[in-house]
Amino acid sequence: MPNQNLFKGRKLVIATMHGKELVIAPLLEKHLGVEVIVPKHFNSDQFGTFTRDIKRAGNQLEAARKKVEAVMLSENVDLGVSSEGSFGAHPSMPFIQSNLELLLFVDRKNGYEIRGHHRTSETNMDGQCVATVGEALDFAQKTGFPEHGVIVRRNEKGRLGIHKDIHTKDALIEKVTEMLSWPFTKSIFIETDMRAHKNPMRMKAIKKATEDLIKNIESLCTQCQAPGFVVIDFEKGLECSLCKIPTDLPLYDIYRCNVCNHSDKKKVTKYGKNADPKYCGYCNP
Template identity: 40%
Template structure:
């Protein structure tokens, strides 16, 4: 169904806007399409926002990722650039649970294309706590995968002027020193998971999933014009209930659309019926 996109990407080099090791999972994914990923030199992604909030993110998640990619394009003669941005917070369907939404953008200046890979995952250790001693800090760390997953320590949740922020804490000794320093400002301190990719193996695996989603879109050429990025833009609910036949909330078809020629194609899902648990009548 999809046209080949090999001529678009084979043998090209993409610059990756990162300083946190994301090439570990993004480069192998794009290598499957013949793309070599190289980290952009002297690129400071922190100027577009930090998870520890001393530098606010510039705009939305998508706007921040786009700003990173455009900055690399402006500084180099590259014609293929990749940037990513993570966002953490309550899951939109299960608000009591934390989630990780990873977005990867690919800007192709040669073909005037913007492609994206995206994943929303419940697989995250995103958390925070207020602690007053090392014992409480280590108890929090045990819950979030410390020391293989880094921690951030600061005086309070919102950064204070002229107050240190300790990032990348990965040992009990580092944690103890951070606590001792911060308790000169306050008896309690704020601890949170360090969500930077090189400090968070769980997040790195979700980035890998987003990279796989990007590569899938890159490989799917429009059946009409051949342009990459022929992916599902809309999912249509209404798969009939296996028990009573009524329409359910389950997806019955996906609508694909080309961003270049706007050709559309609606494809049904392989399943012919939905589990009754998704039926408004059988499971009200």
């Protein structure tokens, strides 16, 4: 396998301080034959935090790039991976929260940059104001505490009074009671902890994104054999099985190599040979 030769035995650094290597490293080692290292003193929080006390460095991809570049430089390694999560409304289901995980693989020696993604609506991302200990406990229970972490803070946006390391129900009761007894405090804000090591749901999504990354690394350009030959677009027009008129379903996936720019299309097979008439504008207007 050509990938094995490209990466085998090389050191690869993962830009993490939140235990993401637990799901990322075994997959990379198994499929690419790399030797994974994790930096001892890497503060990934300097590139942004979910608690909004430190703003993210640019968009998701830019932040992932900055992280991996920084860690490759500090560890003096030419192969690196970083991961960056984002949360927000699902693009096709606006009332549902979704988690988009991005994994970025950079090979500076060969000039490759390859991404893996996973989007899921399986996330506990949430936050609310609470005025009593009972309300805080209800929220915690609903969001999967203590397996999933929660954070309590003075208010939704402020940078001060953020408490991230609460591990038990007793500790949560104690902290919320204390915060609610502060002068002029009617309510405080509680939210889910989205850091990977405090959020098993997110860890699962990072694992899926790693699998996507490996699939993309193992997809080789049909012209120059570089890894990362990935789908960048599709061509619609799969014919309706009844009337044979082209539908809006994809007929071809368009692949492009970002090393030599070669582009190729492959027939999409996941919808079958022809489109179900329910997708047909003529049969099912």
